[in-house]
Amino acid sequence: MSCDLQLLANEAIRSLHPYLPGKPISELERELGITNIIKLASNENPLGCSPIAKESIMNELAEISRYPDANGYYLKEAIANIHAIQIDQLTLGNGSNDVLNLIARTFAGPGSEVIFSQHAFVVYPIAAKVVGADAVVVAAKNFGHDLEAMANAITEKTRLIFIANPNNPTGTCLYKDELKKFMQSVPENVIVVMDEAYYEYVEDDNYPQTLTWLELFPNMIITRTFSKAYGLAGARIGYSVSHRDIAGLLNRIREPFNVNSFAMAAATTAIKDNQFLEQAVNLNKEGMNFLIKQLQELELTYIPSKGNFITVNMGSDAAPYYQKLLHQGVIVRPVANYQMPNHLRVSIGLMEENTRFIDALKMVLSDS
Numbered sequence: 487m488s489c490d491l492q493l494l495a496n497e498a499i500r501s502l503h504p505y506l507p508g509k510p511i512s513e514l515e516r517e518l519g520i521t522n523i524i525k526l527a528s529n530e531n532p533l534g535c536s537p538i539a540k541e542s543i544m545n546e547l548a549e550i551s552r553y554p555d556a557n558g559y560y561l562k563e564a565i566a567n568i569h570a571i572q573i574d575q576l577t578l579g580n581g582s583n584d585v586l587n588l589i590a591r592t593f594a595g596p597g598s599e600v601i602f603s604q605h606a607f608v609v610y611p612i613a614a615k616v617v618g619a620d621a622v623v624v625a626a627k628n629f630g631h632d633l634e635a636m637a638n639a640i641t642e643k644t645r646l647i648f649i650a651n652p653n654n655p656t657g658t659c660l661y662k663d664e665l666k667k668f669m670q671s672v673p674e675n676v677i678v679v680m681d682e683a684y685y686e687y688v689e690d691d692n693y694p695q696t697l698t699w700l701e702l703f704p705n706m707i708i709t710r711t712f713s714k715a716y717g718l719a720g721a722r723i724g725y726s727v728s729h730r731d732i733a734g735l736l737n738r739i740r741e742p743f744n745v746n747s748f749a750m751a752a753a754t755t756a757i758k759d760n761q762f763l764e765q766a767v768n769l770n771k772e773g774m775n776f777l778i779k780q781l782q783e784l785e786l787t788y789i790p791s792k793g794n795f796i797t798v799n800m801g802s803d804a805a806p807y808y809q810k811l812l813h814q815g816v817i818v819r820p821v822a823n824y825q826m827p828n829h830l831r832v833s834i835g836l837m838e839e840n841t842r843f844i845d846a847l848k849m850v851l852s853d854s
């Protein structure tokens with residue numbers, strides 16, 4: 487064949503780099519000749535999910551031949567009740583990732599600009615570029631969002647701003663006053679996405695409760711997920727809360743069956759299981775405190791994190807450390823693709839997993 491198939495793609499798609507998925511654990515174990523690998527690489531919930539959510543999935547099996555409820559009625563009702571919002575403010579997605587893409591497709595396009603921070607979540611540049619918009623990356627300040635610089639980057643072409651709070655992979659957090667001041671400076675025809683994937687882990691009175699700001703800032707969209715604290719990453723389900731007109735627009739282009747029935751059934755019960763959520767958040771706190779103490783003893787610097795992960799500065803190229811940890815049976819996440827070549831991101835695991843990571847780290851450091 488003489489035709490270069492790559493050249494048939496849209497220019498924007500050609501500029502993207504494919505997501506590099508990790509190998510399945512069983513395959514890695516076979517390749518490395520080790521067993522008992524632990525994965526602290528994807529900010530998953532080490533406890534699994536709520537037992538009643540699991541039960542809901544099993545019950546839903548009886549209806550597998552039916553299409554899911556395209557409107558997500560019961561789930562929307564459960565979310566609306568918990569957050570004291572209206573059902574028509576909600577948009578459901580196949581993970582919050584899906585919603586982020588819906589937002590970009592709805593509000594950005596060729597000739598428009600999408601602003602986000604350096605070291606911000608990897609999906610933002612993809613979402614912007616896929617729709618042909620220009621990605622405007624604003625230099626970070628202490629690994630976090632520099633809101634003043636982001637406000638200064640707004641032009642008449644700006645349609646969309648993505649903010650991750652807390653951010654992945656840095657774990658940095660923005661607080662009430664600075665965020666409100668920023669929102670007040672954003673023109674009302676620019677949409678601001680508050681990506682709150684790690685919302686449930688943040689225990690800080692100064693963390694903004696942005697759901698209560700929606701009336702003040704109707705140009706704001708808040709995204710949340712069931713993948714992290716609720717432990718349903720494999721089910722793929724997330725949502726956004728916004729002004730009802732914005733939700734109406736997002737729902738126009740949403741595939742009617744973008745969320746499967748098992749995910750909806752699980753999320754509908756998971757959101758009511760406060761006991762599981764509390765357990766997950768407490769375990770995370772315990773693990774985070776343990777890792778911080780250990781990293782300090784090892785004299786490694788880290789970025790203080792409000793999420794369920796911590797990003798550690800290895801002091802030099804982190805790639806060899808990543809490989810050596812892998813050979814010790816511990817998978818962490820290199821973040822060179824976030825312009826952080828010396829850092830490794832480690833998800834908080836069960837206490838025995840955290841201990842194993844530290845033991846492996848000590849071994850790797852003494853070996854270097």
Ligand SMILES: Cc1ncc(COP(=O)(O)O)c(C=O)c1O
Binds near residue numbers: 582650653681683722
């Ligand atoms: C900041 C942030 N936003 C959104 C997501 C997407 O999560 P999901 O699509 O599983 O809801 C993630 C996942 O890692 C994330 O870290």
